[in-house]
Amino acid sequence: MLRLTGQPTERAFLHKVMEMSGQDLLDCLQCGKCSGSCPIASETVAGPRRLIARILAGMKDEALEDATWWYCVACGTCAGRCPVEINMYEVATALCEIAEAEGVKPSEPDIHLFEELFLKSVQKTGRVRELQAVMQYNLRTFHPFKDMVPGMKLIFKGAISPKEMLPGGGSDPKVARIFSRLAEKE
Amino acid sequence: MKASYYPGCSLEGTAKPYDHSSRAVCEALGIGLEDIPDWSCCGSSPALKMNKDLSTALAAHNLALSETQSVEDVVIPCPFCFRRLLSAQAELAADPDLKARIEGAVEAEIQGTTGIHSLLGFLAERVGADGVRKKVQRPLKGLRVAPYYGCYLVKPHDVTGFDDPENPTSMDDLLTALGAETVDWDFKTECCGAGLAVSKTETVRDLCRRIVAEAVHQKADAVVVACQLCQANLDMRQDGGAMPVLYFTQLMGLAFGMSAKDLGLKHHLASPMKMLKAKGIVS
Amino acid sequence: MKKKIGVYVCQCGTNIAGTVDVAKIADEIATENEDVAVCRYYKYMCSEPGQKLIRDDIAEMGLDCVVEASCSPKMHEPTFRNAVSQAGMNPYMFEMVNIREHCSWISKNPDLATKKAKDLVKGGISRVAHHQPLQGTRKPVTPAALVVGGGIAGITASLKIANAGYQVYMIEKDEIIGGRMAQFDKTFPTLDCAGCTLTPKTSEVGRHPNVEILTKSEVAEVTGFVGNFKVKVRQKPRYVSTEKCTGCGDCQPVCPIDITSDFEVGLATRHPISRPFPQAIPNTYSILRAGSPPCQTACPAGVNAVGYMNLTGMGKYDEALAVVRERMPFAAVCGRICFHPCESVCKRGLLDDPLAICYTKRFLGDRELARGEFVHPPLKEAKPDKVAIVGAGPAGLSAAYYLAIEGYPVTVFEKLPVAGGMLAVGIPDYRLPRDILNAEIDNLKGMGVEIRTGVAFGTDVTFDSLEAEGYKSFFIATGLHNSMSLKIQGEDLEGVVGGTDLLRKVSLDEPAAIGKKVVIIGGGNVAIDCARSCLRMGADEVIVLYRRSREEMPAWDIEVDEAEHEGVQFMFLAAPTRLIGDGKLSRIEYIRMELGEPDDSGRRRPQPVEGSETVMDVDTVVPAIGQASDPDFITKLDVELERWGTIRAAEGTLATTRPGVFAGGDCALGAASFVEAVAHGRQAAESIHHYLAHGGLRPLTPSETPMDEAVTEDEKRRAKPIPRQEMPRLSEAKRKGNFDEVDLGFTEEMAAAEGRRCLSCSLCCQCGECVRECGPQAIDLRETERVRELEIGAIVVATGIDIFDAGRYPEYGHGRYPDVITNLQFERLCNASGPTGGKVVRPSDGKVPRSVVFVQCVGSRDRAKGNEYCSKVCCMISAKQLSIFKHHNPDGQAYVFYIDNRAGGKGYEEFLRRTIEEDEARYIRGRVARVFREGGRLVVRGEDSLAGMPVEVEADMVVLATGLTAQKDYTAVARALNLSTDQYGFFIESHPKLGPVETSLSGIFLAGGAQGPKDIPESVAQGGAAGAEALALFSVGEVEVEPTVAGVDERLCTGCRTCVELCAYNAVSFSEECKAAFINEALCQGCGTCAAACPVAAIHVQHYTPEQIMAQIEGILA
Amino acid sequence: MTDYEPKIIAFLCNWCSYVAADAAGVSRFQQAANVRVIRVFCSGMVDPSYVLKAFSSGADAVLVAGCHPGDCHYISGNMKALRRSFLLANLLKEMGVDEGRFRLEWIAASESPRYAEVINEMSESVRQLGPMH
Amino acid sequence: MKPKIAIVSASGCRACETTMLDIHYGVSALNRWAEIQFWPFVLGSSMADLERIDHLDVCFFSGAIATGSDRAMAEMLRKKCDRLVAVGACAAYGGMPGLKNLKKPATAEAADRGDLPEELALPEQENRVRALDGVDGIDRVDAVVPGCPAPVNLVWAAVSALVCGGEADARITYAAARLPEEMVRPILSGLGPPPGAVFAGEKAVCATCSRKKEEKRFKAVKRPYQAYESTGRCLLEQGLICQGIATREGCGGLCTGVGVPCRGCYGKPPATFDPGAKMVSAISSTFETEKPAEIQKIADDFVDMTGCFYRYTLPAQCMLMKG
Known part of the structure; x- marks a missing residue:
């Protein structure tokens, strides 16, 4: 259960990812074109859209443990098709660096x-x-x-x-x- | 025409045929290649994933090395190296703070004036189909090939700025100029799984199987690639192992009259030799 | 006297007060500013209690002026002006200060925002103290409306206005009205037949006595102001008269051209002459033509090559020849010697090779000569006025031909013993055999043209003698027959023969003794003709000396190539300096040249290299550097000459300075080409006819606008895979020592093949097939664009929407796969009058699709593609379409990939639910990533984001729900009407809530998709509202024109006239009487450009005077 | 210098730039509160005298904004503003007014983000220049 | 009793003072109407003389206020005389000496450095050159005769209005001076000129310039030697920077009539705010191009606009240089 209280800290993780990646995730429409495009999205790998949804929701742990960004091969397909031009492999790098800095065990x-x-x-x-x-x-x-x-x-x-x-x-x-x-x- | 040449690690290793055929073809086309002195790895996808600054720095290191050469253009056969160097140059130009940080790390100043080209892009733009056609000695008549561009050359388009990410045609044009027939298919830029080949082999196998199956359906005699990772994955992870996966430079070499052996055509798992012999392209 | 000012500050709920400390401002203003009699603040000043506050203060305190600080004046200025005038104050004694949009809403810093707001209020107070009471003038309203756009919104507006008894002009860009709705099959959510709903409306408009429909028309310019607009409408030709056409359709099958039908969205082809569907209004045919095709534009004579090429392609050679003859009497001659500028611009040349237009024309001419039957239009009734033509060259003979057709008795006087002018005596036989020329000239004689050779005008006959013989008009076309002099020493030596003289002698079989070694001087076609003639006459060595390089040579490449093949030598960058000989020429001295800077003609100027003189032995020298008129003859004509010795002939009419005398061809134009001479001849004939029939001069009919020259996709599709035919040629071995023709001519098959290669890029090729077929003679291919001027009181802009170009999503494969179609195409597939007769089948193979995937948001909600907005209707369109599909094919399965289902409308959500519940449509939440072919099937890939998994659907057909965009030409419309558009090109309404159909310009209203994406009910509602706005104007009958116009203080004006040129409306003039500038208030729009420029500040715009603005600046910064 | 708040006078064309300014407010695009707007019918109405007046009355900068070339509500008033701007800028330069203090911008009605951007950018650059005298 | 008058000159070329000698029948005529009490130039009067004078009726003051003694004299005269009249561009608007304001005075710079030589300290330089009415101690100037130098006819008009009362031959004088009706009426009725009257026209020079005006389309700046005119056409229309459009008339287009572009010595016309701004606006509005690069090119040919458009008026009428 996600319990939201309106504290500014709720968005801290989102803003950190946005700053490190240079990608404006608040623009995301959650349209799913990225995940449809993603070669590694599957039954088990959530794909970019859900990863962004988790970041937007402030689900930091889930986002850092998401397999998607480990799997990301930086093919750039999602970036090219995204209606708001979000480049996911930049987000993947940001998440990797945050996970590394915070000592999160690699999920993959x-x-x-x-x-x-x-x-x-x-x-x-x-x-x-x-x-x-x-x-x-x-x-x-x-x-x-x-x-x-x-x-x-x-x-x-x-x-x-x-x-x-x-x-x-x-x-x-x-x-x-x-x-x-x-x-x-x- | 002269250009700096950045082979990248794979071309020293598993992808020697790509390296050899690239050098031979450039020579035939009158392009003098000069290796970047003491080039290093661009960091590839592991650096890009794990450490942004490291990734930029490794690419910048090679940019700095290339700037010591007296040539304006760097030609890079490996699409990932190409995209990394191109991307790093743009990032440095856009962000002075980053530039200062990276220049400190690589102990060099980076002008950022180098023209960075993929080998395919360079040949398509500077030589063109007409230039290639003039060098053809042994047209690849009867050869039906499926051009496969992979991701890094064309995607994301705002980074690479090359060709159409959904339906690129520059390799098609070169292959047509060689006398080959190209397959108009929709898997030209479908991902092969790239660097997951070692750690997530099954994922890559699924992706590659599908690509090769479509090439088979389209009655292609071979898949033609411009990337050593695509070549390795498609060659190794296909079902049946009968679909040759060749570098476009190898086909250029063949058409220019070079020998199959020199072009490394015998080094592939799915051997093209029988097929090429049947078509009378090699004897 | 000090003014009493009331200041009112609005809190606007918390909108202003949330950031700006309204109370503080009010306090400070009241204490600091002594002019302020009262300063109050209130929660909502715009509310009735707020307004009452102001009204009461005015009444009780006798305020002189009022300052209101609240929202944007764009929002409530009229409200408050009304309020103060209700209290008896002049509305212009009021000033509004914007502290909401410009202060509270843009800042989060209360201190700074408050400071800013206070400054602005201070500015307003200073300004208002300088306000003057102003009174607008009242002007009558023209009770006629212009409705721009004939879609459902425009139709609704038109009917509302027309039914109320006022005149409506409806202008429509297309050939029919009905707009997008005419293309639809059914409408949501009721599944009504769109046609059944729309066509009663279109026909009502069509027959309404108060509505005049102008199709194929666009607004070119709007001037004036509300109630008194002057509108220029540019009306493209329909070519088919709406009065005469009976709609029988006989024209359609004979049309040889197939083009892609826009109405069927590319799913079918149509003929340029067509009617999109049987119930269309106007219910008559019309012809699509893109403009003058490049070939025709390039042809000096304007010959309709597209027309005769297509007719040739059909094997209709006689008809083809008739098309040639409309502007070129000599097909066989022209087909041999024309330099065919048409071919170098032929669009087919951009695909492979240009059409062999010239050779095809030659074939037509040769075929006629071979059959011995001269084809010309029937001669009109004989007229009495005789016309004399001087000179039987191409210009004179062409004039004779067209005058003969017109019915005039024509006599051609020719000094030489043969007719044909330069054709006969300037062009060697090997290029133009004499018998061909003579045969074509004989044809003219057959039409009654009298040709008197050997008669010299000026000596044998004169103007006076011919006038005495009854000649009423003259055409001088004597050409240029003298060779230009080299102006060097030795030109009079024996062995020096002028180029034109040489050719003439050769042609007339006069002796022209040339030696063994000949030097030709010059680089034009005459030089080459001389060189090749000399070879044929037995010279051993022929050298062409030209002072520039090969690149600059004016002679045609093919001629130079042929000459080189035949053995002519070229010496470039050399010019003769001296001809040496003792009575008889023996040597030539020449000097080397080098190219310097480009001159006016753009060619690099040759300069001699000093000291490089060389002497060479030579027998004959032929100067061929240009042609000149015969000075003896031309000066005696008693007409004005140009400086360079040609006759002055007015452009457009060819009239000389002597009444009734016209001049054309080389003698007026200077040395020009054959085809230009023919063009002149025809022009002269037209002018002479006009002169004789109407007694005056009239410029020639304007030519058609050239069409766009880029190759379109449709043209590529139309290009038949036929290569350009090669002209069979005489082998080089057979050419020596004779003047036999080198080009042998096309065969019938070759000509026909060439004709079929034509892209007919002008759409209609004006071949005339339909004209011949049309019973009621309703077709006029000569119709031209017209500009209508209308007096209009109100304008409704209902230009509608366009459809997003799905090709901009390469990942969806539209245009690549026939079975990936847009939803508009799907409408046509469902429509009973559509290309499949209403069967929903796959375009690729005509099979009934089983699995159909609808892809939403194609071009909507996509910032990367420039359309960030929601197109609003696509969700419902797809629901409707899948429902129709299900009705057609109950076994089928529909899938819809969507992001959010937007069904905000009456009955919309219920309808959408039904498609899920009853039609069992599978809605998959996710935007489609890609449509691709795998194993021969279409596969649609996306994410099912609710299930959280990628999904692929095997599809038989994919329907892209393309978004709605602004019309492509929105900038042109916006500029013509002076309207603003938003970033997407939709017109901006005056207020998003309160003024949805008004624009910033009073008297111009918006309706339908032009203002933003909307569905049919909304468009209809807005159309009605816009109609009502116009009616409100008409029923009041007059408008108040704002007094904010410029005025001149004559006391100050010094008459420097700086202002006069600046006014874009020509409202400023200089009055000689007052020695001062004068402003026509009716024309003045109040922009103030003149006032700002006036160096003595004599001009000011009311309510925006320098005092007021300076005071405002001072107040703000105080 | 930190609490220095420059005052900028902005003459906005009623049909384009003023609409953009309103729309920027409606869209709540945050802007530096340094600009004082004076609404004029057309950028062509702005007499260079007003610019001098603003400077001499204590403004730190002046912005004139109108419709894009070709889009003038009054056909070509904006072109007159354009012509004046160069000579006026030269005069101002001669008299020691820093270059960035006077600007002419084209801001269409639809360009509210750009309006906010211009305002913020100009406020910041004028802040860097410091007070006029 | 004859009115007592003073004629003085502060910093300047003294040409206006010389004009006083040229009026009508010359100084003798003036002497007929008035008692000249103080005129250093002619009578050799000194400041000590002035200090002794209790009261003056009219003072004709020419020259700009550039030194401390200029200022002291002006202030003292203001106190002593009823009507202070600024004669000539210097007294009226600061004149050519006013162009000094474009640069900090050498003395002030030297003083800043602390190495002001003794001899430069005299006479005491004002920091800014001012027009007569720019001096702090002077609350009003009663009349102005502009021009450089002020022309005889206008000076005489002023003298006759202020000194001679409404005498008979004055009517001719005013007609010759082409003064505006509003000004002449009160003078002739004996009320004297309205306060602050400017003895000049109220339009601009163009109104009386004899040249033909056709249309204003400015293509490029030309120097007089580049524009040979024989057509009698407006000089500005020929590309010369003629300030007649934005300069008060009164001269009768003297310079422009002989082909010399107006330099603006009468100052701005009454309704305008700043002569330079108006020159900029009027000329540039008519630039014959809409291409930014070309506009820039034309604009860049205007050199020293300050010295040109404010040649005579910098201290008084250039808004950016005031204060």
Whole structure:
């Protein structure tokens, strides 16, 4: 049950999301064109409209735990069709940053894990080593043999080299500094 | 014509055929590509999702590097890298505070004057169908292809400013110029699931299956893409594994008379070789 | 004497008092300002007790002026003016201060808002002290109304006014009245037949004695003021007389052109001559024409190429030739030598290649010559006045042709031994075979034209001798037959032959001794003709010397190309400086040129390169740099000449300074083309006819407005996939040493194919097929646009709405998939007189759809698409349509994707519920994301936001509920009527609550969708209300004109006339008598531009005088 | 300087800009309360003398607003205002009046948000300039 | 008894004072009607003389108030005389010396710096040059004769009205001066000129200018040497910045008649507020273009508008420079 009392704090979360994302969610008509457009909206993933509805309703916890923004691949389809030009992937970033700052546990740990491994790889070497990141992910999620068959095929065809899966590679100190500088500022 | 070239991480990894064919095609078209020195990852979707400033900074870092080159345009085969760099440049221009913050993080000043192009956009606008047609040595007669643009090239339109997000045609024009026949279908910009491929494989499989099924229904011989992630997803996550998913640069290379091997056509899971042989395009 | 001022401050409930401290202002004003006799505040000043407060104070305290601080004067100024005048005060002694819209409502800071309000009140007090009592003048009202727009709102207004006994002019942009409602099938919520409701009304208007309907008309300009408007109405031609047309429809089947029907919203085609539906009013046919097509506009003679191309396409060659002959007597000649500007602008050229108009015309001419039967219109009754034409060139012969048709006896006098002018002696045989020319000239003789060759005008015959012979009028068309001189040394040497002289000699088979090496000087067509002729006459080497580069050459490209093929050499950027020889030419000296800055003609001016003189051996030099008149002849004509030696002929009439004498062609125009000469000939014939028949001069009939030149979608659809036909040519090997014709001519099949390529971009091609078919002779294709001036008392603007262009949602695929249609298209599918005869079937395959999806809010509630508003009617339209669909197909299933169902109207909600309960329509709450094809089926995707899940519907047909928008041409209407529109283009009413049909301009009222989206009952109600407003004006019979006009203080005016030019209404003039400016108060609108500009402040606008405004400024800032 | 509230005199055309100002109020677009509106029939009615009068009487800025070119209720009064504005601006500049203190704007009846925007923007920029003398 | 009069000049070129010598039969004629008590220029009178005089009937004051002694003299005269008359543009409107107000005086700047040299301190400079009626101690000026210099006919009209009473030959004088009826009537009836009377016309120069006016369409600013006119057409219509449209008449279009654009020495006509604003309005309203860039181009050709439109009137009639 949502119990509203008219306190100004009720809208604090909404305004924070609006400010961080630069998107005017108060314009939202709740027409649902975004969720209809969204490739990942499904029975289980609510889609942008309901996420916005939750933010507008001040349902902060529910919004931060909503799977939608974890799933968001920033395809931009909803943004292009939205009658009030709300860009949802900007909202997703804002929610991710708020969740991170407030220590909310990722509701989609596997997506989170992959993205984290990915960024670690960037931080370490400046460029991401895809296969390495994928292998690490598969190991960490206890599916070491996921996509083994196509992987082997690709190796067989010479498309990829098994060496690329091994850890290692050079480093890019400049990129590492970008990470640390931005971390400092926060 | 000269341009700076930003391959992006994938083109060093799983998408070498895209990299090789892109470089070869540009060379054939007289476009001198010069790699951005010491380029780094643009942050891709993980950075965009998890840390806005980091995402902007990583893109800005590469913008700054490209500004050290003596070329006006950056050409980017990877659509996500393209959109990130383009978007970051616009964000910096619009917000002086952000610019100051990011310039501090990347230890460089950013002029923001670089012309940022996707490879497809660059070829469509600067070379055009007529320019491509002139280079064709082996027209792709009899080849019916389904052009697939994916999301990041065209969406959101106010960010990329390229082609029509619902029904783009620039790749169609290039492929037609090669002598191929293109399928007029409605899945040109339906999402393949992109970066969810590793963590939410089933979601991606559902999306890709549907796209390839429609290509089959339209009697396409191959799906043609301009994105390595689209290629990987569609190639790996389709049913039956019979629908070749090729880079548009590979087809350009073929039409320009390059060999299937050099273009990496043998590296795909769904092999196009049998089909291409049957059409007499490769021997 | 000090004035006693009363100040009243309104609290407006909390609207003002919530922010502005009204009491404080009242207190301070009362104490601070000694002119203020009383200052009060009250909760609602506009209420009766509030007004009474003022009235009582005026009566009791003898106030001189009143200041009211409350809402916007736009809202209540009239109310308070009324109140003070009831108390006996002049209403102009009142001033209103806006402290609501401008203070309380815009600020959340009570201090600042109060301060601002007080300043404004102070300004009002200072100002009102300078007010003067003013009296408006009363003017009679013209008891006639103009209703702009013939939709249901306009019809209602018209009938209300007309039934009350007043004249109504209804102007309608389209060919019929009825507006959008005429396209509908049924209306909600009663499911009445729209036609059955509307057509009795349209026919009532149509036959009402007090209503005059002007179709295809638009308001061009409105001047004047309430009760006394002057309206200019631009009326496009219908081409079919509403009086004569019987509506038999015989014209329709013979029309060769098919265009997309706007009335059927693209679901069917129609002929340009048509009647949208059988019950249409006016119930007669009319013709759609977009204007003069580019080809016809470009043709100097104005030949109707679209007409004859289409007729040729149908195989009607005789009719086609007749169309050519309307403006071009020489088809075969023209088809050979015309430079066809028509083809370079042909719209088909924007798609693939332009039509081969010229060659097709040649085919028509050749076909006629081959059959030996000359086609010309019947000659009119013979007239007695003889006409003499001097010069048998194209201008003279054309004049002769058209005069002969008119019935005049015509004699053509020609100095040369042959007729044809430059056609005979200037154009070589290989381009225009002599027998073709002669055959076409002989045709003229067959019409009774007498051609006397070898007769020199001025010596053999003169004006006097011919007048004595009974000639009443003359046309001088002697051309330019002298070659222009090079003005260099050695031009008189033997071996120098002028270009025109050379061609003449060649043509007349006179000896023209040319050497082995010939240099032609010049870059025009004459130069090229000379060069190619010399080759044919046996020269070994022919060099064309031209002082600019190839790009600047005036000769036609094709001629230059052919010359190059044949071996002519070109030397560009070179000019002769000297011709050298001892009596006989032996060498030529020339100098290199370079191109400098562009000159007036836009071409870069050639300049000699010093020291680059070169000498070359040569046998013959042919200067062909231009043509000149024969000075001996032309100066003796006793008519005024132009500076450059041509005859002065008035533009439009071609009259010379000698009465009865006309001049045209090269001798008046300067060197021009054949087709321009023909145009002149025809003009001269028209002028001479007018001169002889009516004894005066009249400018020629104005030409039609050129049409838009961009290619439309419909034209693309009409373009038949036929390539441009290639002209068969004589092989180069066969050309040497003879003057045989190079172009061999089109075959009949080729010409017909070319004709079918025509897009008929002008819509009606004016081929005349319908005219020939029309029994009552109701069709006049020469009808032109007319401007009517009307005296009008009141104007009702009911221009209606337009439909949002669904193509702006590419994700919905309208225009891409035939089965995605708009709701207006669906109306036509349901309509018994529609394209399917009332069967609801899929446009793609004519099958009955089972699953139909209605998509709401297409172009409504979408800021990104520029329409943020709700279109109000679409929810109900879809409910109605799905209900109709269900009635047609009980097995079908309807789905509606909606955001909110808006059913605010009597019986609307109940109707909507019935569609859910009885028709079992499935309403899915969510805006459609995309319509796409998958596996060959249409799929509609969206979110079912109530269920919280994406949903896809397989659809047989998709109906887009397109929003209502303002008319596309709203700016033009707004400008003509001086009305304001909102950001969407809807006209702004004077007050959203209290003045829904009035505008800011008194005497102009709004009705229907022009003011904002609305349904039929609302439109009808508003139409009635607007009608009543007009009637109220008429029944009073006079209006009070505001006294706020400009006046001149003659004592101060110095007569500098600064003001005179500034007035947009021509209300200011200078009176020589008073030596002062004079203002016509009836014309003055009171804008004050003159007053602001008057350097001595002699002009002021009443009630807006400098004293008043300065005082207001001072008061505010005090 | 913080409590400095500039006074701006705004001459608004009765048919466009005044309507926009009213509509801005009706829509409750918040605006700086620094503008004092004087309603005139047409921007072409505004004599440069009024502008000088306003400045000499203590106004910190003057705004003249009328209909967009081509939309003048009086056909072309706004064009006269446009012509005057340049020479007047030059005169004001010569006499040491800062450039931002005199403005001519086109604000249509439908542009109430723009009206509020212009008012706020102008109030703020004049506030930055400080008092006239 | 003959009225006692004073003729003085403050800062200026003294041309107006010279005009006093030129009136009618010259100074001897004046002497016939009045007793000249104080006239430093001619009689060599000194301030000490003035201090000794108890009462004066009329004072003809020319020149602008630019120094402390100007001010002191003006204030003293105001106290002593019944009718103070401003003669010439300087006394009336501040005149050309008034253009000094566009710049802070060098003395004031030096004083600000604290390095005012001794010799510059004399004579004492006023901070702002003023017209006669701009001085604090002067509550009214009874009559004004504008012009630079004030012309003989108007000066004589003023003298005869104020000094000679309604004598017979005055009627001719007023006709020659073309003074407005409203002013002449009281003078002739012996009431004397109305308070604050301006001895000039009430229209603008155009009213008496002999040039042909056709239509005002201003295309570009021209200098006199650029506009050769032989047609007798209005100078403004030829592109010359002629201020005759917004300048009080009285001169009879003397300058414009010989092809010299009016410079505005009579000040603004009575009904206007500010001569510069009116010049701006009248000329720019007729610019022959509606394109902003072109308007700007024409406008930018007007240089030194202040010095041009307020050449004689800056201290008194330029609203932005007053106070």
